[in-house]
Amino acid sequence: MADRYKLSLFQRGFNSWVKLWVRLGLPPRKYHLMTVIGRRSGHPHTIPVSMVEQNGQHWLVCPYGEREWVKNVRAAGQLTLSRGLINRGWMKKRLNAIEEHDPNRSGPVLQAYYRGEPITRKFFRAKANSSLKEFAAEAALHPVFRLAESEGN
Secondary structure, eight states: OOOOOOOOHHHHHHHHHHHHHHHTTOSOTTEEEEEEEOTTTOOEEEEEEEEEEETTEEEEEOTTSSOHHHHHHHHHSEEEEEESOTTTTOOEEEEEEEEEOOGGGOHHHHHHHHHHOGGGGGGOSSOTTOOHHHHHGGGGTSOEEEEEEOTTO
16 A cells, blocks of 8 residues: 655655755756646745656656645646756746646556656555556556646747
8 A cells, every 4th residue: 555645844854955956956857846826825836846758758747646736737737847046047947838647648657757756656556566557547646747848938
C-alpha cells in the first residue's frame, strides 16, 4: 500500500531549500519553480516541481495525489515555470498552457517519473518492476499534465 502525503515541518523546510536551489539555477535541471494563480484567493502560489521529459514532451506529475496546486492548475489552465537567478537577470521564465493527460495513457510518464524521483516512490503502489499497465492504474492517484509553451514566449 502506498503512503499518504502529509506536509510536515521537515517537508516545508526541504521545499524551502529546494526553492533556493532552483532559484540559483543549480542542477539537476529537471527541477523548476511552478507558479500558479490560486483559484479562490487569486494570489500566486509557488512550489518546486520536477519535470519529466519524454519523446520531446514535458510533463508534470503530482506524486502526492490531488493537492491544491492540481486544483489551481486545472482552474487556471496555465502556469509559469522558472529557474535561475532573478537578481542577476538570467532567470528563465516561461508561461505554459497545461493539459491534463488521459489517465489511460499516463503509464509511461508515471513510470519515468517513478524512476527519476526516488524520494516519492513510497507514494506509489507500483514498484520498479511493475508493468506499464500497473503504472497506468496509478493515474487516478497521481494526476499527469502535459506542458505546452504558450504563444508569445
